[in-house]
Amino acid sequence: MKIEIITVGDEVISGxxxxxxxxxLANTVYSLGAKVTRIVSVGDNAEAITETIQEAIKRVDVIxxxxxxxxxxxxxxSQAAAQALRRGLVVHTGYLKNIKEKFQRxxxxxxxxxxxxxxxxxxxEPLPNPIGVCGFxxxxxxxxxxxxxxxxxxxxxxxxxxxxxxxxxxxQNEGTIVCSSLFKVFGPTESGVKELLKxxxxxxxxxxxxxFPEIHLKLTVQGNNPREVEAKHNTYAKELSKTLGxxxxxxxxxxxxxxxxxxxxxxxxxxxxxxSCTGGLIAHRITEIPGSSDxxxxxxxxxxxxxxKDLLEVPSSLLEKRGPVSKETAALLAKSIRKLSKTTLGVxxxxxxxxxxxxxxxxxxxxxxxxAAPDTLEVxxxxxxxxxxxxxxxxxxxxxxxxxxxxxxx
Amino acid sequence: MKIEIITVGDEVISGxxxxxxxxxLANTVYSLGAKVTRIVSVGDNAEAITETIQEAIKRVDVIxxxxxxxxxxxxxxSQAAAQALRRGLVVHTGYLKNIKEKFQRxxxxxxxxxxxxxxxxxxxEPLPNPIGVCGFxxxxxxxxxxxxxxxxxxxxxxxxxxxxxxxxxxxQNEGTIVCSSLFKVFGPTESGVKELLKxxxxxxxxxxxxxFPEIHLKLTVQGNNPREVEAKHNTYAKELSKTLGxxxxxxxxxxxxxxxxxxxxxxxxxxxxxxSCTGGLIAHRITEIPGSSDxxxxxxxxxxxxxxKDLLEVPSSLLEKRGPVSKETAALLAKSIRKLSKTTLGVxxxxxxxxxxxxxxxxxxxxxxxxAAPDTLEVxxxxxxxxxxxxxxxxxxxxxxxxxxxxxxx
Numbered sequence: 001m002k003i004e005i006i007t008v009g010d011e012v013i014s015g016x017x018x019x020x021x022x023x024x025l026a027n028t029v030y031s032l033g034a035k036v037t038r039i040v041s042v043g044d045n046a047e048a049i050t051e052t053i054q055e056a057i058k059r060v061d062v063i064x065x066x067x068x069x070x071x072x073x074x075x076x077x078s079q080a081a082a083q084a085l086r087r088g089l090v091v092h093t094g095y096l097k098n099i100k101e102k103f104q105r106x107x108x109x110x111x112x113x114x115x116x117x118x119x120x121x122x123x124x125e126p127l128p129n130p131i132g133v134c135g136f137x138x139x140x141x142x143x144x145x146x147x148x149x150x151x152x153x154x155x156x157x158x159x160x161x162x163x164x165x166x167x168x169x170x171x172q173n174e175g176t177i178v179c180s181s182l183f184k185v186f187g188p189t190e191s192g193v194k195e196l197l198k199x200x201x202x203x204x205x206x207x208x209x210x211x212f213p214e215i216h217l218k219l220t221v222q223g224n225n226p227r228e229v230e231a232k233h234n235t236y237a238k239e240l241s242k243t244l245g246x247x248x249x250x251x252x253x254x255x256x257x258x259x260x261x262x263x264x265x266x267x268x269x270x271x272x273x274x275x276s277c278t279g280g281l282i283a284h285r286i287t288e289i290p291g292s293s294d295x296x297x298x299x300x301x302x303x304x305x306x307x308x309k310d311l312l313e314v315p316s317s318l319l320e321k322r323g324p325v326s327k328e329t330a331a332l333l334a335k336s337i338r339k340l341s342k343t344t345l346g347v348x349x350x351x352x353x354x355x356x357x358x359x360x361x362x363x364x365x366x367x368x369x370x371x372a373a374p375d376t377l378e379v380x381x382x383x384x385x386x387x388x389x390x391x392x393x394x395x396x397x398x399x400x401x402x403x404x405x406x407x408x409x410x
Numbered sequence: 411m412k413i414e415i416i417t418v419g420d421e422v423i424s425g426x427x428x429x430x431x432x433x434x435l436a437n438t439v440y441s442l443g444a445k446v447t448r449i450v451s452v453g454d455n456a457e458a459i460t461e462t463i464q465e466a467i468k469r470v471d472v473i474x475x476x477x478x479x480x481x482x483x484x485x486x487x488s489q490a491a492a493q494a495l496r497r498g499l500v501v502h503t504g505y506l507k508n509i510k511e512k513f514q515r516x517x518x519x520x521x522x523x524x525x526x527x528x529x530x531x532x533x534x535e536p537l538p539n540p541i542g543v544c545g546f547x548x549x550x551x552x553x554x555x556x557x558x559x560x561x562x563x564x565x566x567x568x569x570x571x572x573x574x575x576x577x578x579x580x581x582q583n584e585g586t587i588v589c590s591s592l593f594k595v596f597g598p599t600e601s602g603v604k605e606l607l608k609x610x611x612x613x614x615x616x617x618x619x620x621x622f623p624e625i626h627l628k629l630t631v632q633g634n635n636p637r638e639v640e641a642k643h644n645t646y647a648k649e650l651s652k653t654l655g656x657x658x659x660x661x662x663x664x665x666x667x668x669x670x671x672x673x674x675x676x677x678x679x680x681x682x683x684x685x686s687c688t689g690g691l692i693a694h695r696i697t698e699i700p701g702s703s704d705x706x707x708x709x710x711x712x713x714x715x716x717x718x719k720d721l722l723e724v725p726s727s728l729l730e731k732r733g734p735v736s737k738e739t740a741a742l743l744a745k746s747i748r749k750l751s752k753t754t755l756g757v758x759x760x761x762x763x764x765x766x767x768x769x770x771x772x773x774x775x776x777x778x779x780x781x782a783a784p785d786t787l788e789v790x791x792x793x794x795x796x797x798x799x800x801x802x803x804x805x806x807x808x809x810x811x812x813x814x815x816x817x818x819x820x
Contacts, residue, residue, distance in 0.1 A: 011618075012449070014446065014628070015433045015438070015439075015446070016437060016619035016621070016626065017433070017619065017621060018428045018429065018430060019429055019433070019449075020428060023425045023427070023428045023429070025425065026422075026424060027425025029425075030424040030425055030426075036424065036425070037453065037455075037458065038450065038458065039422070039449075039451040040448065040450050041432075041448065041449040042448055045447075048448065207420055207426075209421045209426035209427065211427055216426065218424070275690075279694050279696070279697025279698070279702075280685075280690035280691065280694035280696075280697060280709050281690065281694045282690070283693075283694075284688075284690035284694045284802075286689070287689025287690060287711070287713065287802075288802070290764070290765055290766055291766060292689075293714060296713050297714045297716065297717055298710065298711055298712055298716075298717035298721065299689075300708065300721075301683075301708055301711070303697065303706050303708055304703060304708060306707065306708075306751075307708035307751065311721075311750075340720070341720075342716075353697075354700070355700055356700055356701055388700060
């Protein structure tokens with residue numbers, strides 16, 4: 001099944017925001033085995049929307065359109081869709097009633113301009129949208145078109161309730177069974193991963209999806225016998241996992257911080273962090289995981305020399321002799337935060353994220369990362385490459401990965 | 411001048427990564443007054459690339475293509491471009507020599523497959539790319555086509571060196587003078603901003619670009635007399651600034667954390683933060699700014715009750731009586747971190763980011779934010795809406811905005 005995604009809105013084609021709706025929809029249908037062949041973004045321009053819909057109908061089986069369904073004059077998608085399909089634009093009374101009820105329930109004032117949202121192309125039917133008012137679908141020459149609003153939360157809700165069940169059923173009726181999974185890798189470069197996997201062959205597709213600083217691999221097996229497809233997929237997945245070894249930190253929706261959190265919880269261990277160059281990013285990532293308060297006790301962002309001295313008892317003599325960016329300082333920070341927080345593990349970073357702050361001895365990108373544990377105190381030196389944000393990000397990733405590797409071996 | 415952007419790569423149409431190259435290029439040319447009318451993404455598929463290039467040439471004046479220039483068999487852009495333009499594909503000897511030299515300089519092994527990167531459509535010319543090997547341009551029927559690699563850093567470098575000067579000159583030759591600026595707003599909703607600005611009228615375009623949790627407004631004035639365009643732009647910009655008032659925190663490339671940093675530096679003040687529900691995000695944002703070590707002393711991520719007690723001396727009795735998520739705890743955290751860090755300002759957050767952790771008394775989204783300063787200790791209660799990440803983000807934004815407002819009035 002071929003799918004085309006059309007996104008409408010000046011904010012995307014003027015480059016002001018990333019096209020996250022298209023990314024979400026593409027990823028959603030791809031995981032169900034359908035193929036997105038094209039993503040087209042146009043502005044709030046009726047002619048361009050009309051043209052794009054007409055072109056897409058010629059090319060693909062299903063069309064997903066987002067944006068331009070709101071009440072303001074620059075919301076033109078319904079009107080353009082009607083024109084593209086040579087249909088009238090009519091008030092959908094059920095839809096209008098539903099909008100009015102929602103406005104009442106949410107204590108919003110219904111104005112005449114809001115009525116515009118119920119103007120749909122003839123023979124269109126509303127898509128259930130419990131958290132908003134817009135969204136509809138229609139069929140043209142046997143091809144379904146889904147129209148989503150531009151608000152990401154609503155796109156996700158409507159996709160969950162209407163699009164996913166539709167695609168899943170369609171794929172089953174077509175007799176195409178798809179089994180896919182995502183492998184998340186951190187450590188080697190893309191060519192390093194390719195080298196590792198060069199012997200791996202078989203009846204599968206393997207897509208390389210770089211996602212800095214990680215590499216994600218999508219394994220897909222297709223066929224028409226459900227049991228066979230699943231069995232094949234599981235065999236290849238097992239082989240892939242085995243070959244990737246320690247570099248593969250998770251699958252599908254796993255994140256590095258989520259995997260670390262699960263391991264900490266399983267082992268009944270706790271963690272604290274002392275961050276200099278990562279500036280709070282490790283703590284921020286750990287606390288993105290719901291329930292992280294069970295194992296994350298505290299973080300110290302000891303940005304200044306004074307903070308390193310006062311809070312984590314790094315002596316002035318060490319800071320003067322070795323400098324704040326040194327193996328010794330990193331080690332002491334990890335040890336001190338672990339002791340102060342009474343946690344199983346303590347992690348510390350110190351380095352130069354740049355672009356300023358480098359010296360003759362210490363270049364931008366040099367970072368020391370220390371891990372203090374009951375049985376060890378490991379410090380390593382890294383030289384990362386990139387801008388300030390990238391250096392912070394990769395240093396936080398290495399820190400979390402070091403914790404993951406420690407937990408796996410204990 | 412109308413521009414179309416074509417991005418090539420399975421990673422985008424499978425929804426695995428956001429199309430950041432398109433966003434960057436669109437934003438770049440838009441700021442120079444050129445108009446991106448369409449962004450099209452296709453996969454690593456020669457036929458689709460060929461078709462897309464042929465369609466674009468019919469529609470627009472300049473075409474920007476990214477991705478698919480590398481050495482692997484799924485890099486098909488050069489070949490597809492040659493076919494789209496009915497040209498041969500030939501080894502560009504200067505380009506090849508240049509690639510070989512770079513490989514030598516960077517200690518990389520040049521393999522036969524790397525030679526493929528010098529196979530360009532006839533009459534194509536390399537684009538200077540000091541940090542990579544790929545990129546070329548050609549002309550078809552007087553219309554320039556730029557071909558960029560898929561690596562974001564290289565896209566930015568080539569845009570800076572070749573694309574921006576080209577577009578700028580072309581716009582000047584066409585006699586179109588554009589003056590635009592971006593206004594960044596935090597506080598009111600989009601309809602609130604519209605209400606504020608409803609009296610503002612004139613010979614300008616104003617685009618609303620939501621960028622959660624902020625709203626960005628792009629003011630654009632066009633004309634053919636440079637002095638007139640600039641004068642008009644400045645008048646409208648002044649009026650806009652005045653009307654937006656305190657809600658407008660910055661312009662163009664300003665960020666909330668950057669503006670706060672600049673104000674702190676100007677006033678010679680310092681800051682420290684004690685974060686519970688924001689989990690390090692405020693510190694992370696402050697330290698995204700180069701040179702932030704001048705005013706940011708330290709952050710404490712006091713995630714557990716124990717950390718609140720030990721590090722910031724919140725007494726057990728208060729935690730039991732009022733709870734860790736309370737006005738009193740927020741106030742004490744701000745006061746303590748300020749005292750401990752000897753900073754001018756101390757900021758603290760405590761709340762429920764969800765999705766778990768709510769109680770009958772305290773719903774998900776309830777956050778207390780405190781600001782301790784030499785002359786005041788202000789605590790406010792907020793009820794935010796969204797998922798865990800959004801609640802953390804908006805709480806960090808409000809915290810920074812509170813600091814900004816304090817600094818502006820002192």
